[in-house]
Amino acid sequence: MSDQEISPAPAAEEPRRMRLQGLHHLTAIVRDLDRTTEFYRDVLGLALVEAGRNDDDPDARLFWFGDAAGTPGTLISFMEYPSMEEATQGRGGVHHFAFLVSGRDELQAWRSYLEDHGVAVSELYDRRQFSSIYFRDPDGHLIELGTPLNR
Numbered sequence: 001m002s003d004q005e006i007s008p009a010p011a012a013e014e015p016r017r018m019r020l021q022g023l024h025h026l027t028a029i030v031r032d033l034d035r036t037t038e039f040y041r042d043v044l045g046l047a048l049v050e051a052g053r054n055d056d057d058p059d060a061r062l063f064w065f066g067d068a069a070g071t072p073g074t075l076i077s078f079m080e081y082p083s084m085e086e087a088t089q090g091r092g093g094v095h096h097f098a099f100l101v102s103g104r105d106e107l108q109a110w111r112s113y114l115e116d117h118g119v120a121v122s123e124l125y126d127r128r129q130f131s132s133i134y135f136r137d138p139d140g141h142l143i144e145l146g147t148p149l150n151r
Helices: 033-043 104-116
Strands: 025-030 047-054 057-066 075-080 097-100 131-136 142-146
Touching: 025 033, 033 047, 033 057, 033 075, 104 131, 104 142
Parallel strands: 025 075, 097 142
Antiparallel strands: 047 057, 057 075, 131 142
């Protein structure tokens, strides 16, 4: 037999070594971290996990919010830049971010609670796979609260 007639056995497929394991955190820019803290900690109930400085820009404050343990996937950080121009929506920007609530009853309770705290809230939207409401934080970031997906 010639070498051309012998074909090597196919190599066993190696398991993928790199894979995403979930969302770690989101970061947003705000004008006033004290005002942001009043909203995310005092109104939404997130824990202030860490208050410090931005490692990449030590002149800027950086606060981390999430669950009390600072678990990746619950984290959102905010960098304070008081003199930065207002953002405009468009390609390359983030439209909104969403937090999960347990169900439709809790979503209704959040809607009432936010209204009682002076936050303008959308009507409750029934989507094919979940329900949600929308509102804005003090810097204008659009936030959604949504129920689990119906699968």
